[in-house]
Amino acid sequence: MLKGINKSVIVFTGAALLLGSVLAGCGKKDETGTGATGDAGGLVAADQKFRMLIASEPPTLDPGLAQDNNSSTVLRPIYDGLTRKDENGEVKPAAAEKWDISPDGLKYTFHLxxxxxxxxxxxVKASDFExxxxxxLDPGMTPPAPYAYQLYYIKNAEEYNTKKITDASQVGVKAKDDFTLEVELKSPTPYFLSLVSFYTYFPLNEKHVKTNPKFAAEASTMVTNGAFVLKDWKHNDSLTLVKNDKYYAANEIKLNEVNMKILNDPGTMLNMYNTNQLDWAGRPTTEFPVDQLPKLKQDKAMNLQIKGIASTYYYEFNTKAEPFDNAKIRKAFAMTINRQAIVDKITQGDxxxxxxxxxxxxxxxxxxFREEVKDDYFKEDVAEAKKLLEEGLKEKGLAKLPSVTLIYNKSEAHKKIAEAVVDMWRxxxxxxxxxxxxxxxxxxxNRQNGNFQIARAGWGADYNDPMTYIDLLMTGGGNNNSKYSNPEYDKLIKEAYGTSDESKRMKAMAQAEKMMINDMPIAPIxxxxxxxxxxxxxxNVFVDYKGDIDFTRGYIEKKK
Structure with a gap:
């Protein structure tokens, strides 16, 4: 999920762009006589505060339950997985300083x-990861972990989660001692080191969580292992992160404080940025006023950055709810959306x-993947869509379409897109x-519980491989809100899971994507x-290839 130039730039690559150069010894030392601590490389501690926004109250800060961008924006700096990603999207050691991989690619031994x-x-112990x-994966976890399936790469993980086995000790993850974690996979997974940087793979302080079941509800009850700690959480208002002095790489962390105001008002955000109340505005969680983007692109003082990121905006149909339990009706709705008009006239952000x-x-x-596999699975075709709608209604024995509602979360852009699409359908x-x-x-x-007919949705990469999208709609998947189910689709995904042959993997995933789009449980936009x-x-603050912000190694260059 992804800029240091004054004009808009679009780059669709798998690597992130380093924002600014690292200037060793920049700024002046503290001349105030206050004795502020944290001076590193000539940076003044009192200046090392970073101010940004997130769009909504994080639904949860439990890594096992998180599944949204607001939660992940807070979780990533306060937890450390076995690995992390640098500005180029490359895997770097984090809680694990090194690892060994068996010749067959099935066993990973992480040395913490x-x-x-x-x-x-x-x-931080190996047992905390286990x-x-x-x-x-525990099938008794309430609510269930939506990303449990992301752990299915591990031997017997799926079997345990789906109650085919009841003994957790058979799952292929074991703490061999305090600082050695052994992971046995079901099949070779070329992107596994990237995967373990994802928040579902974050550790939890076992002793603390067992004695504090609501550990993620308040700042005062959270025990974390990342570069920052959550100092204050004013629900529905703001979160404050401060540097974690116990972090193993504390000397690399220059920011002393990160203030995240909770706000989803593009106009107010723009005013706060222009009046120097924010250091960063926009991605990853809060949008700019879409009608002002053309003007903002020309304003060099804004320092506006635009970059293609690995994320997709779409509408999902509830395939278990009438009338979208019929594929022809779903296709009719998808084929009558004018996508070019939406990006040209509404979103206007390349x-x-x-x-x-x-x-x-x-x-x-x-x-x-997109260069190798063209996304020409369907075309916008009003005449064909009308025919499909008529056929779909006939198959369902309906004389006319029942009442239909499209839901979306609060956002100026979501509203304008919804209004435009509804008008296209009309x-x-x-x-x-x-x-x-x-x-x-x-x-x-409501999306999780299936209380919708059509819902706005979006998906960003959890790791840099097509599978992070392709397995989204597997039968029973925790994020499969459309409740789509196709045994042949599932079979292709498992085929891709089970081989380390890149050609076979890509072919199986391409076939699965084509099959799924043909069934149209979602309408890509x-x-x-x-x-x-x-x-x-x-x-040194950057947005990576998939759209996530990383400020952990960032700093504020002292203003003149």
């Missing part, structure tokens, strides 16, 4: 840092029309669709671009 500490001073992963699920920038066999299909805006937490729960503005004194 002995100097890694939890924020309460406890050592505990966290098995907790997410987005690209989408006719598949996997976006540009995701690795393929030799190039990117003009092209002669159907009236209601639109309903919902508070983010309610919207998430566009491939995202990341849009943000940053003050020119913000250094």
């Amino acid at each position: 840092r002995k100097d890694a500490k939890w924020s309460n001073g406890d050592p 505990f966290a992963w098995k907790r997410a 987005q690209k029309p989408a006719f598949g699920l996997v976006p540009p920038g995701i690795k393929g066999e030799k190039k990117t 003009q092209n299909l002669g159907v009236d669709v209601k639109i309903e805006v919902q508070e983010f937490g309610v919207y998430i729960k 566009y491939y995202y671009s990341g849009i943000w503005a940053q003050k020119d004194y913000v250094k």
